[in-house]
Amino acid sequence: MTTTQIILLIATYFGLLILISYFTGKKSDNDSFFKGNKQSPWYVVAFGMIGASLSGVTFISVPGWIETSQFSYMQMVFGYIIGYAVIGLVLLPLYYKLNLTSIYTYLETRFGKYAYKTGASFFLISRVIGASFRLFLVANVLQIILFDDLGIQFWQTVTITILLIWVYTFKSGIKTIVWTDTLQTLFMLIAVGVTIYFVSNELNLNGKSTLGFVLDNDFSKMFFFDDVKAGNYFWKQFLSGAFIAIVMTGLDQDMMQKNLTCKTLKDAQKNIFWFTIVLVVVNFIFLSLGLLLTVYAQQNGIDAHKDQLFPILAKEHFGAGVFIFFLLGLIAAAYSSADSALTSLTTSFSIDILDIEKKYNAKKQIAIRKQIHILISVVLIFVIIAFKYLLKDASVVAKLFKFAGYTYGPLLGLYAFGLFTKWNVKDKLVPIIAILAPILSYFITVNSVKWFGFEFGFFILILNGFLTFLGLLLIKTKS
Secondary structure, eight states: OOHHHHHHHHHHHHHHHHHHHHHHTTTOOHHHHHHGGGOBOHHHHHHHHHHHHHHHHHHHHHHHHHHHHTTTHHHHHHHHHHHHHHIIIIIHHHHHHHTOSSTTHHHHHHTOHHHHHHHHHHHHHHHHHHHHHHHHHHHHHHIIIIITTTTOOHHHHHHHHHHHHHHHHTTTTHHHHHHHHHHHHHHHHHHHHHHHHHHHHHTTOOHHHHHHHHHHSGGGOOOOOSOTTSTTOHHHHHHHHHHHHIIIIITOHHHHHHHTTBSSHHHHHHHHHHHHHHHHHHHHHHHHHHHHHHHHHHHTTOOOOGGGHHHHHHHHTSHHHHHHHHHHHHHHHHHHHHHHHHHHHHHHIIIIISOHHHHSOHHHHHHHHHHHHHHHHHHHHHHHHHHHHHOOSSOHHHHHHHHHHHHSHHHHHHHHHHHHOOOEEOGGGHHHHHHHHHHHHHHHHHHHHHHHSOOOGGGHHHHHHHHHHHHHHHTEEOO
16 A cells, blocks of 8 residues: 555545534534533444544554453453443433533532542543553554655654644534544444454454354453452452443543533433443454454464554555555544543633633633643643653553553542542642552552562552542541
């Protein structure tokens, strides 16, 4: 596939996104940008959330995990089911009852201004880093397969990437993203299906025997109960999955902003429950793809591992047809996550940090929101470029979940304390607790193997949330 053909493919793809943005952006205002005018069909939101939840990290990193981790990731995915049940039955009713635009407004009504600003700030840090992780991975792949040949440097690739997102989100925000995510999820799933079909044929498998081949292969070992101290121990990953779903979806403005565009609470709950079922199936499909790719590489003596496995095979060994779908799927997976991240960051900074709804009239709010949208775009560019020099090893997905354990832990502790106790706290001390808990968590985890012979792995999230909860107990008040 020539460079010109790749550029034409990408241009056509973004032309579709901009076209969707044009039709959804008519008569748009802040209510459109932040809430989608509360008119999103639940089934459209549910389907689009698949792409936003998986992202380019899943598209690239999860298949590359198989060689070293087998299907252990499914233990975490099964934990998601519990987490999404909590979101649908506990958090969504709360958010709809309070009619929230930013979900962190709850912390202000429950504890006070400092808790509110702390929660929003941790989300901003979490989402900036998380979105940058995801976009870094995709920008790296685009650099290798396209922009290096054109003499374009990495910082230019990143700038182009963010600029394209800004172009189709700056006007209508979440109202546009609900529909663009649907298109992007479709492209991503088609790409995975086409690749599985091609590799199965190369391995002389048909549709029925492909599933049997996957389930019978040693790489598909899914449950690990042998070593309670290991990072892949079942209950450790299962519980981590439940809490990761709660914090990275239920306590995340990015993911919840889509749900809050549904017309009613019942629609939002239907969205979450159907989304959960599909997400489990799709993750299994991604792992199956990873197994097939790993076996293919081993049988053909191809030196491709971790995050490089899928890109190298797609570009150098599967032919132009599969590579086209790979490229479309990669871009779709990346942008379905990144565009909503940019919008939710703009929403949270505008409403939670600057209080634009309380301080300014509608016209001024729109002007400020547009400025913040540009500012957040610039911040993402600089953070992604910084990762080029900081990330040297390991799959990006592993780094993402470990980082999430530190940044989302305080949010988990705050919401758990707010929902399951009736105590108030000394509001001004909340930021101190929220900062100390991740620091103490890190100190414990780096010494846990030496002290206890225990590896926390993704369990760090639960430890961090627990320490935050304990800290809040120490500063509780009687009233």
